[in-house]
Amino acid sequence: MTARDEVLGRIRGALGGTGAAPGAIPRDYRSAAGMGPAEVLDRLSERLRDYGCRVYRVTAGEVPGTVAAALAERGARRVVVPPGLEPRWLPSPPPGTEFITDDGLSPAALDSLDGVITGAALAIAETGTIVLDAGPGQGRRVLSLIPDYHLCLLRAGQVAGLVPEAIARLRPGQPLTWISGPSATADIELSRVEGVHGPRTLDVILVADA
Amino acid sequence: MSTYLGMPTAPPGVGHLRGTQPFDIAARRALGNSQLRRNLANATSTIRARRAAVVGELPDWEALREAGRAIKAETMAHLDRYLEQLEEQVTARGGTVHWARDAIEANRLVTGLVTDAGAREVVKSKSITTDEIGLNEALAAAGITAHETDLAELIVQLGHDRPSHILVPAIHRNRAEIRDIFLREMPGADPGLTDAPADLTAAARTHLRQRFLAARVGISGANFAVAETGTLGVVESEGNGRMCLTLPETLITVMGIEKVIPRWQDLEVFLQLLPRSSTGERMNPYTTLWTGVTPGDGPQRFHLVLLDNGRTAALADQVGRQALHCIRCSACLNVCPVYERTGGHAYGSVYPGPIGAVLSPQLTGVEENASLPYASSLCGACYQACPVKIDIPSLLVHLRARHVEERRQRRVPSPESVTMAAAAWVMASPGRYAAAQRAGQAGRVLGRDGRIRRLPPPLSAWTSARDAPVPPPETFRDWWRRERGTAQ
Numbered sequence: 001m002t003a004r005d006e007v008l009g010r011i012r013g014a015l016g017g018t019g020a021a022p023g024a025i026p027r028d029y030r031s032a033a034g035m036g037p038a039e040v041l042d043r044l045s046e047r048l049r050d051y052g053c054r055v056y057r058v059t060a061g062e063v064p065g066t067v068a069a070a071l072a073e074r075g076a077r078r079v080v081v082p083p084g085l086e087p088r089w090l091p092s093p094p095p096g097t098e099f100i101t102d103d104g105l106s107p108a109a110l111d112s113l114d115g116v117i118t119g120a121a122l123a124i125a126e127t128g129t130i131v132l133d134a135g136p137g138q139g140r141r142v143l144s145l146i147p148d149y150h151l152c153l154l155r156a157g158q159v160a161g162l163v164p165e166a167i168a169r170l171r172p173g174q175p176l177t178w179i180s181g182p183s184a185t186a187d188i189e190l191s192r193v194e195g196v197h198g199p200r201t202l203d204v205i206l207v208a209d210a
Numbered sequence: 211m212s213t214y215l216g217m218p219t220a221p222p223g224v225g226h227l228r229g230t231q232p233f234d235i236a237a238r239r240a241l242g243n244s245q246l247r248r249n250l251a252n253a254t255s256t257i258r259a260r261r262a263a264v265v266g267e268l269p270d271w272e273a274l275r276e277a278g279r280a281i282k283a284e285t286m287a288h289l290d291r292y293l294e295q296l297e298e299q300v301t302a303r304g305g306t307v308h309w310a311r312d313a314i315e316a317n318r319l320v321t322g323l324v325t326d327a328g329a330r331e332v333v334k335s336k337s338i339t340t341d342e343i344g345l346n347e348a349l350a351a352a353g354i355t356a357h358e359t360d361l362a363e364l365i366v367q368l369g370h371d372r373p374s375h376i377l378v379p380a381i382h383r384n385r386a387e388i389r390d391i392f393l394r395e396m397p398g399a400d401p402g403l404t405d406a407p408a409d410l411t412a413a414a415r416t417h418l419r420q421r422f423l424a425a426r427v428g429i430s431g432a433n434f435a436v437a438e439t440g441t442l443g444v445v446e447s448e449g450n451g452r453m454c455l456t457l458p459e460t461l462i463t464v465m466g467i468e469k470v471i472p473r474w475q476d477l478e479v480f481l482q483l484l485p486r487s488s489t490g491e492r493m494n495p496y497t498t499l500w501t502g503v504t505p506g507d508g509p510q511r512f513h514l515v516l517l518d519n520g521r522t523a524a525l526a527d528q529v530g531r532q533a534l535h536c537i538r539c540s541a542c543l544n545v546c547p548v549y550e551r552t553g554g555h556a557y558g559s560v561y562p563g564p565i566g567a568v569l570s571p572q573l574t575g576v577e578e579n580a581s582l583p584y585a586s587s588l589c590g591a592c593y594q595a596c597p598v599k600i601d602i603p604s605l606l607v608h609l610r611a612r613h614v615e616e617r618r619q620r621r622v623p624s625p626e627s628v629t630m631a632a633a634a635w636v637m638a639s640p641g642r643y644a645a646a647q648r649a650g651q652a653g654r655v656l657g658r659d660g661r662i663r664r665l666p667p668p669l670s671a672w673t674s675a676r677d678a679p680v681p682p683p684e685t686f687r688d689w690w691r692r693e694r695g696t697a698q
């Protein structure tokens with residue numbers, strides 16, 4: 001007998017005669033936040049700041065200037081950009097700054113860069129979470145992992161209130177990365193240290209709907 | 211190997227589900243370690259406070275718990291169907307599913323997969339399941355080096371040590387000890403390394419980065435696997451999980467069969483319950499959800515190993531199967547007055563604390579972890595804290611009863627059950643207990659080098675296996691009677 005058949009057989013044996021299956025799942029928890037659009041954005045900003053992120057709330061026209069300012073602020077000069085990122089969002093590279101479009105850069109090459117700029121699939125206000133689904137403007141999962149600085153561009157319409165709203169919107173087949181603040185550990189005497197293996201710094205530009 | 215309703219349990223001699231000593235003995239040693247108790251008290255009270263704050267801000271916490279409980283119960287009732295569906299979905303998306311009856315088979319499978327990939331080194335993200343089966347030892351025996359990449363697991367591995375907490379495995383180590391371990395075990399560690407957590411963390415980052423970039427095979431556990439979509443999920447903080455899940459060409463995920471959840475929608479429940487209960491955060495820094503293989507993104511070969519190793523034996527116990535609902539948040543450890551004093555090592559298993567006390571004996575057979583169901587005062591704090599409402603106190607009582615029942619059914623009673631029965635008989639009556647204590651006192655004359663080799667019957671069965679400390683010349687009862695002149 002294969003291990004598969006044997007394990008499944010054991011399960012059926014273990015369950016045999018246990019009677020009726022439990023009923024439907026009670027989903028009496030909140031499925032929507034019931035907050036207005038402005039409130040949702042405020043909640044997200046507050047949560048992100050709690051995680052130590054810098055949040056820039058801007059209009060579409062202000063995005064390129066804000067990107068340039070954020071990169072300068074964090075000292076990120078060589079920055080990788082995924083294919084498909086909204087071109088109007090990028091400034092022309094300030095002197096000394098270089099945007100490198102990812103065409104399958106090796107992990108070692110990514111390790112030599114200072115930062116990454118990505119879009120996102122959506123964000124969750126309640127938990128201060130940004131979700132990337134590897135769609136256009138987000139790129140491969142490693143892009144937001146190896147460089148030490150992550151600048152994320154988010155449109156206001158992408159912000160969901162609660163986790164259930166996000167789950168309903170996401171496409172399951174895509175590789176998803178949920179990011180809530182910078183990488184962190186509390187493994188040594190429970191004191192929090194940021195920047196273990198993922199980016200040490202995460203900033204978010206929140207773009208108002210036009 | 212003992213069985214319950216005919217289901218094989220986790221085999222002995224491999225992995226880490228059994229301690230070398232019963233809980234009460236191991237606990238006594240742990241209680242003597244004041245550093246450990248200070249670390250634990252500090253850590254558990256800090257996490258408790260954080261958890262309370264973030265749980266308190268959700269008005270629907272109880273509704274989420276109830277949904278979590280119901281989803282798990284429903285999953286167990288149809289476990290065969292959901293696993294078949296998971297297998298079908300993972301396979302359809304380019305993954306390969308393997309089944310393992312037990313630890314030995316799982317270790318052989320994984321070792322074979324690593325060897326097939328031509329790798330001599332693997333990077334591992336934290337996985338209690340691979341620790342349960344002793345995978346690192348099996349890989350080492352095949353000449354494969356496994357690098358633990360979770361900071362705490364790295365501290366444990368470099369310290370040639372065992373984890374002591376589900377969430378903070380190196381909770382028993384302080385910063386000075388960690389610095390010493392790093393200096394001793396990390397090739398090229400800076401001798402000027404300080405014991406500041408930020409410096410120690412940076413040293414670990416440097417130590418591991420080259421290993422990540424060069425890794426060809428990654429090994430992980432999984433927090434969830436969605437049957438409906440074939441999606442696997444890993445919840446973490448440091449990013450070492452993401453490294454293991456995205457950089458290597460080959461990914462091997464080892465998962466207990468109880469981790470499957472039926473529907474995509476069910477994630478909305480567990481991704482709220484887990485981080486708040488576990489680290490006391492609104493959300494953990496990173497969660498990765500992946501489905502099979504994605505061309506051009508992450509590992510191009512994905513193997514999922516579904517592990518039984520005693521889980522079907524737990525499933526066969528209609529009461530005990532609740533222990534399989536556990537999402538490994540560790541909230542029950544942090545509220546447990548027993549765990550807070552003894553730490554994780556005393557439980558002898560990779561699953562410590564209240565959940566370990568009900569899970570380990572079911573995986574191994576109650577007989578082989580018979581002291582664990584007694585490692586509790588039944589205060590009920592664990593049940594209150596559990597995000598999926600596992601009634602741990604009732605399970606403990608149930609397993610104690612099972613232990614007694616299974617002993618009764620054996621034709622020749624074991625010495626331990628005779629002793630326990632005798633002790634129960636003695637302790638049930640103040641008169642008998644007093645007599646036995648005085649008989650024990652008579653043993654003083656027989657005691658050499660401060661130990662008594664044999665106690666008088668019926669306590670002699672106990673001393674046939676171990677020494678008893680010499681009792682004081684006068685028992686408390688005798689002293690009380692002499693001082694107060696009343697028998698009680």
Ligand code: SF4
Pocket residue numbers: 487535536537538539540541542543565592595596597598599600
């Ligand atoms: S038993 Fe409940 S509280 Fe304990 S680790 Fe498991 S899920 Fe968490």
